[in-house]
Amino acid sequence: MSTVTLTAKGTHELYLEAYNVTPDAFAGKTADEIAALECHEGNRKGKLGEYFDIDGNGGDTAADTQIIVKGDCKKIKRIGQQMTAGEIIVESDCDMYTAGWMKGGKVTVKGNVDSFCGIGMAGGEFIVEGNAQNYLGSAYRGDWRGMTGGLIHVKGNAGNDVATFMRGGKIIIDGDAFLHVCTHGEGGTVVIKGNVESRVGGQMVKGDIYVYGQIKYMMPGFKYVDDVEAEAVEGEKLTFAHYIGDLGERHSKRKGEIIYGNIYLKK
Amino acid sequence: MPKVIKNVGCPYCGACCDDVEVTVSDDGKRVLEVKNVCAIGTQIFMHGGDHDGRIKLPRMRQPDGTMKDVSFKEAIDFTAKTLLKAKKPLMYGFGSTNCEGHAAAARVMERAGGCLDNCASICHGSSFLAIFDNGYPSCTLGEVKNRADVIVYWGSNPAHAHPRHMSRYAIFPRGFFTGKGHKSRTVIVIDPRFTDTGRVADYYLQVRQGHDYELFDAFRMVCHGHADDIPDVVANIPKETILEVAEVMKNARFCNFFYGMGLCHSDGRNHNIDIAISLTRDLNEFTKCTIMAMRGHYNITGPGAVWSWQFGFPYCLDLTKKTMVHMNPGETSSVDLAMRDEIDAFINIGTDAGAHFPIPAVQHLKKHPFITIDPSRNMASEISDLHVPVKICGVDDGGIVYRMDNVPIQYRKVVDAPAGVPSDEEFLDAVYERMVELEGEGFI
Ligand code: SF4
Numbered sequence: 001m002s003t004v005t006l007t008a009k010g011t012h013e014l015y016l017e018a019y020n021v022t023p024d025a026f027a028g029k030t031a032d033e034i035a036a037l038e039c040h041e042g043n044r045k046g047k048l049g050e051y052f053d054i055d056g057n058g059g060d061t062a063a064d065t066q067i068i069v070k071g072d073c074k075k076i077k078r079i080g081q082q083m084t085a086g087e088i089i090v091e092s093d094c095d096m097y098t099a100g101w102m103k104g105g106k107v108t109v110k111g112n113v114d115s116f117c118g119i120g121m122a123g124g125e126f127i128v129e130g131n132a133q134n135y136l137g138s139a140y141r142g143d144w145r146g147m148t149g150g151l152i153h154v155k156g157n158a159g160n161d162v163a164t165f166m167r168g169g170k171i172i173i174d175g176d177a178f179l180h181v182c183t184h185g186e187g188g189t190v191v192i193k194g195n196v197e198s199r200v201g202g203q204m205v206k207g208d209i210y211v212y213g214q215i216k217y218m219m220p221g222f223k224y225v226d227d228v229e230a231e232a233v234e235g236e237k238l239t240f241a242h243y244i245g246d247l248g249e250r251h252s253k254r255k256g257e258i259i260y261g262n263i264y265l266k267k
Numbered sequence: 268m269p270k271v272i273k274n275v276g277c278p279y280c281g282a283c284c285d286d287v288e289v290t291v292s293d294d295g296k297r298v299l300e301v302k303n304v305c306a307i308g309t310q311i312f313m314h315g316g317d318h319d320g321r322i323k324l325p326r327m328r329q330p331d332g333t334m335k336d337v338s339f340k341e342a343i344d345f346t347a348k349t350l351l352k353a354k355k356p357l358m359y360g361f362g363s364t365n366c367e368g369h370a371a372a373a374r375v376m377e378r379a380g381g382c383l384d385n386c387a388s389i390c391h392g393s394s395f396l397a398i399f400d401n402g403y404p405s406c407t408l409g410e411v412k413n414r415a416d417v418i419v420y421w422g423s424n425p426a427h428a429h430p431r432h433m434s435r436y437a438i439f440p441r442g443f444f445t446g447k448g449h450k451s452r453t454v455i456v457i458d459p460r461f462t463d464t465g466r467v468a469d470y471y472l473q474v475r476q477g478h479d480y481e482l483f484d485a486f487r488m489v490c491h492g493h494a495d496d497i498p499d500v501v502a503n504i505p506k507e508t509i510l511e512v513a514e515v516m517k518n519a520r521f522c523n524f525f526y527g528m529g530l531c532h533s534d535g536r537n538h539n540i541d542i543a544i545s546l547t548r549d550l551n552e553f554t555k556c557t558i559m560a561m562r563g564h565y566n567i568t569g570p571g572a573v574w575s576w577q578f579g580f581p582y583c584l585d586l587t588k589k590t591m592v593h594m595n596p597g598e599t600s601s602v603d604l605a606m607r608d609e610i611d612a613f614i615n616i617g618t619d620a621g622a623h624f625p626i627p628a629v630q631h632l633k634k635h636p637f638i639t640i641d642p643s644r645n646m647a648s649e650i651s652d653l654h655v656p657v658k659i660c661g662v663d664d665g666g667i668v669y670r671m672d673n674v675p676i677q678y679r680k681v682v683d684a685p686a687g688v689p690s691d692e693e694f695l696d697a698v699y700e701r702m703v704e705l706e707g708e709g710f711i
Contacts (some may be wrong), residue, residue, distance in 0.1 A: 014355055015609050042354030042611070043380030043587040096598055115597055134597065141595060142399030165400075179535055184400070199480055199535060221484045221493075222499045232503060247496055248487030249545075 001087075002059035004034060006052040015095060016051055023065035023086025023105060026058035034058065043077060062086040062105070069094075080107040083124070099126040102150065112156070121169060123150045125156050129176070131156035137162030139165035147171070147188060158265050163190050166207060172233060182209050185261055191232045204246045204261035210245040212238075212266045221246035222263055240264035269299055275306040276678045278661025280365065281562035281671035282429045282436070284308070289681045291316075296683055298662070305430035315662030316682035322644065322656040323685045324462070334654070337568065339689065339697075346614070347701035349636045351711050354610035355587055356381035359388070359601040360618035361642075362564035363659075365666025365678065368691030369573040372616065375699050382610065383584040384601045385570040386618050392596055393531040394560045395542035395571070395581055404547050404558040407672045408435075413442035414555075417519035419455045421543065422479065422529020423561045426463035432561070434566065437525065440468060444520070453515055457482070458529055470512050477534040478502035482509070483542040489513040492551035517553040527561040537551050560673060565661065568669035605632050614638045617691065621646030640694060656681055657691050658684040666692075 004026055020037040029037075034057075035049025048054065052071075063085040073079065073094040075099040080088045086102040093111035100116060104124040112130035118137040132154045138161050139146030146165030157175035164180065168186040176194035183199065185207035192210070198217035201209055210232035222245035231237045244260035251258050269290050276285040281460070288302040296317040301309050314320075325342035326334040350356050358376050361369055362385065368383075376383040378501060389397065389625045411418070418437050425432040433439060441448040456468035459476040474482050482502040488494060489510065497506050516522050524547060530539040543558060550556035562568050571581030578584055580594040583601075587593075597603055601620070604610050605628035613632045615621070621629060622645065629650070637649040648654040658664035663684035668676050705711075 013609070014611060040588065043589065044354050111458055116595065141396060144400070180538055183538055183541075199538070202480060202484065202538065203545060217478070217481065219484055220481050220498050221496075223496050246484065247493040248484045248491055250491075250551075 001064050003056050003066045003068060004058055005044050005055040005068045005070065006030070006048070008052055008069070008073055008076065009056075009104045010072055011051055012075065015075045015077055016041050017077050018048070018051075020048060021045055021067060021079045021083050021088070022063040022081065022083040023058070023067060023088070024083055026067060027062045027065050027086070029058045031057055033054060039107075059086075074111075080105075080110040080126075083107070087154045093130065099152075102126060104150075115159070116244060118147065118150075118152045118171075120145075121147045121150045121152065123169075123170070125150065126152045128152075128154045128156070132158045132173075135164070136158035136173075137163045137166065137169070137171045139189065146184075157194065162192075163188065168189070168214065177211070182261075186210075189232070200261050201246055201261050203249050205249055205251060206259055206261055208264065210240065210264045210266070215263075215265065218243075218263075219246060223247060228264065232264065239267045241267055268297075269293060272679070272681050273571045275681055276565070276661060276668060276676050277304055278565045278659070278668070278678060279308040279311050280565060281428045281567065281673070282425075282432045283565050283668060283670040283676055284431050284435060285676055286314075291682050292294055299683055307430060311659070312662055312681070315659045315684075317685045319330070321685050321688075323688060324656070325656065326648075326654045328652045339655075339687065339694075342653055343694070343697045343701050345653055346655070346698045347705055348710070349612050349638065350375065350379040350381065350614075350698070351702055351705055353379070353381065353610075353636070354609045356614065357384065357601060357604055358382070358388060358610035358614040358616060359384045359611045359620060360614075360616040361570045361702050362386040362567045362618050362619040364569075364691045365566060365660045365668060366569045366573050367666050368617070368660070368676075368695065369570040370577070371692040371695035371699070373577050373584075375695050375702070376584075376697060377589070378702055380587045380589050381612075382599055382601075382604060383574070383586060384599070385574075385582050386396065386567055387571060387582045388596065388600045389602060389623055390528070390563055390567065391531055392558050392582055392600065393536035394540045396537035396596060397544055400537070401541045401544040402548075404544065404557055405549065405559050405672065407674055408437075408559075408670065409674075410521075410557070411523050411559075412445070413445050414521040415519075415523045415557075416451055417453045417455065417516060417522040419457065419516070419522065419524045420464050420468075421457045421524055421526040421533075422533070422539075423525055423527025423691075424458065424460075424462040424464045424529075425525070425561065426466075428527065428563070429561060431524075433464070433467065433665060437523075453519070455512060455515065470508075470515065472504050472508065472512065475503040479530055479533065479539050480535050480542055483539070483546050485509050486513050487542070487546050487549055488519070490546070490552065492702070516550055516556070519554050519556070522550060522554060522556040524556075524558040525561050526558070531560075562671035565670075566668040568673055569667070569669060572669050572673065572675075599706060602628050605629070608634075610635070612636045612638075614640065615647040615651070616640040619645040619647050621648075621650055640691065655694060656688055657694055658688055660691070664690045666690075 017040040065086040078097045085105045098117040099107040101120040106125040115133040137147045149169040185204040193212040195213035222243040243263040275287040290300040353550040485501040495633040547558045582597040585593040585599040608631040
C-alpha cells in the first residue's frame with residue numbers, strides 16, 4: 001500500500017472543499033499530479049497543492065492507496081466523499097460531508113466531525129474518535145434512501161437527526177445523541193450507548209435501535225412487548241426491554257406477520 | 268380630486284388581501300386613506316410615496332464612521348465591485364419584494380458565484396425540508412373558503428400575524444359549500460399558549476411546548492387503528508381529548524391544517540411538519556384533508572417559486588460552482604453560513620438581518636462588506652457600509668406576488684416613489700450590467 005501524506009498549510013481564508021481527497025482520485029497519480037487536482041474555496045477554483053504539502057505517490061488502485069491528512073482540517077469539507085476503497089486517516093477535526101456517500105474503504109478521523117458526515121453511506125467503515133454533529137449517517141434532503149450499508153462508529157456524542165431514512169448498515173455511538181434517531185427508518189441498526197433526549201424511531205417503518213442509557217421522552221407510538229437478550233455489539237450480550245412501533249406509521253407484512261421497527265432499551 | 272383605487276393587494280402579510288381600497292392625493296404622491304386593511308397592513312401604505320421621511324439617496328459609510336449621501340451610480344459601482352471581489356458573497360432577504368426582483372437577484376448572484384437565500388431560511392424553510400421528504404398535499408385558500416368545514420390552526424396565531432386570514436378565508440366567510448360561515452365550521456387550535464386565535468376555537472389543545480411531534484404521532488395511531496395503545500396523556504393532552512378531536516377530523520367533509528412557526532421552529536423543526544404531512548395523508552383515507560403553511564410576508568412564497576423554476580431549489584442556493592447549484596440547509600442557509608463565518612460579503616435586501624439574526628452571526632457578517640437594499644432604515648441599514656433605498660413593492664412599485672397558497676397575484680403601484688429611486692429589479696439589473704462591464708475591463 002502506498003501512503004500519501006497531506007499537510008494542510010492553513011492558507012484558506014474561507015472553508016475549503018476538498019472533494020478530491022479520496023483514494024479513488026489519488027490512485028495512479030504522483031505527488032505532483034495529486035497537487036494539480038481541483039478543489040474549491042468559495043467560487044475560486046484552486047489546486048490541492050496550493051492548500052496542502054503533498055508527500056508520496058498514490059498506489060496503483062484506490063484499494064492500494066492510503067491518505068494521511070495532517071495539519072488543521074477544521075475548515076475542510078468533503079474529505080473522503082464518495083470513496084470506494086483504500087484508507088484515509090485525518091489527524092485533526094474536520095468539517096462537513098466527511099465520508100459522505102462513501103461506498104467502501106475506511107475513514108478514521110482522530111478529532112471531531114461537523115454535520116452531514118457519513119451521509120448517504122453505502123459501504124465501508126467510518127470511525128470518528130471525537131464527536132459528530134447533526135445528520136450523521138442521514139439521507140440527503142428529499143432523498144428517501146438514506147444510509148444503505150457500512151459501519152459508522154462515533155466514540156463521542158452525536159447531535160440531532162442520526163440515521164434519518166436509514167435502510168441498512170450499522171451506526172454505533174458510544175456517547176449520547178439528542179433528538180430524532182432513525183426517523184423514517186426502513187432498516188439497519190443504530191446502537192447508542194449513552195442517553196437520548198427524545199423522538200427515537202419516529203415514523204419508523206422497520207429497523208432496530210438499541211439504547212443503553214435513558215430515553216427521556218419515549219414516542220407514544222412504541223409499545224412494550226417483552227424482554228429479550230441480544231448482542232447489539234459483538235461480544236456484549238445484554239438484556240433489553242423490547243418495544244415495537246411506530247404504531248402511527250405504515251408497516252409491511254412478511255409471511256402474514258406485520259413487521260415493526262424495534263427499540264431495545266437496556267434493562 | 269383625490270383618486271380612489273380599488274382591488275389593490277396589501278403588501279404586508281402572506282394572506283395577500285387583494286380587496287383593498289386606496290385613496291391617493293391629487294399629485295399621486297401620498298396615500299391619504301386605506302379601506303379593508305387590518306391595522307398592520309395600513310401602516311405599509313402610509314410609508315409609501317414621496318414625503319419628507321423617505322430616504323431618497325444611497326448612504327455610504329465614510330472612514331470616520333458617518334454615513335454620507337452618494338449617487339446611485341456610486342452605489343451600483345460599489346455593490347458590483349464588492350460582489351466581484353468576494354469569494355463567497357451572500358445575498359439574503361426578499362420577503363418584501365416582487366418576483367421580478369427575485370429573478371434579477373438570481374441573475375446577479377449566478378454571475379457573482381455566491382449564495383442566495385430568502386427569509387424562509389429563518390422561517391418556513393423547515394417546511395420546505397419536510398415537503399422535500401414527504402410531499403405537500405395542499406390546496407388554495409379559495410378551496411378552504413368554499414369547502415373546508417374543519418379548520419386546524421396548529422402553532423400559528425392568525426389573530427395577530429395574519430389578521431384577516433380568519434375572516435377572508437378560513438373561519439367566517441360563507442363559501443359555496445360553507446354557506447353558514449362560522450356556524451358551518453369546527454375550529455381546532457393547538458398551541459402551547461392560549462392565543463386570541465384560541466378564543467374562537469371549538470377545541471383548544473394546550474400541547475406541551477416542543478412535544479407536537481408526539482401529539483401528531485398519537486393522532487396517527489388513531490388513523491392506523493392503534494387508538495387503544497395511546498398512553499393516557501401525550502404532550503399534556505389526555506387520551507380522551509385526542510380520540511375526540513381525531514374523530515372530528517376523520518368525520519370532516521374537508522379538513523385543513525394551517526400551521527405556523529410554532530411547529531416549524533420548535534424542537535425537531537422540519538420533522539414536525541413532516542409528521543403533520545403524514546397525518547394529512549393518513550386522514551385522506553377517511554376524508555379530504557389538506558395542509559398549508561402560514562407564510563409570513565406577502566411575497567415570501569415568491570422566491571421559492573421563482574428560484575425553483577430557475578435553479579430547481581427554493582432557497583439556500585449555493586451558486587459558487589457556477590456550473591451547478593447546491594442546496595443543503597444547515598450548510599448553505601444564511602444563519603449557518605454567518606455563524607460559521609463562511610462568507611466574505613453580505614447583501615441584505617428587503618428584510619432586516621440585523622434584527623433577525625443571532626448576534627454572533629451579525630458580528631461575523633460585519634467583518635466583511637455589508638450592504639442593505641431597503642426602502643427604510645432598519646437595524647441592518649444602520650450597521651451597513653452602504654444603504655440603498657428602493658421603491659416599496661405594492662405601494663410605489665407593482666409586480667408579481669405569490670400568496671401563501673402559491674397563487675400568483677399581480678400587485679399594483681398606487682403612488683409615485685421619489686424621483687430617481689429605483690425598484691429592486693432596476694437596481695439589481697444595473698449592478699449586473701456594471702459587473703459585466705468590470706469583468707470586461709479585467710477587474711478581477
Ligand atoms: S391580513 Fe395581511 S394582507 Fe390582509 S390586510 Fe392585514 S396585513 Fe394586509
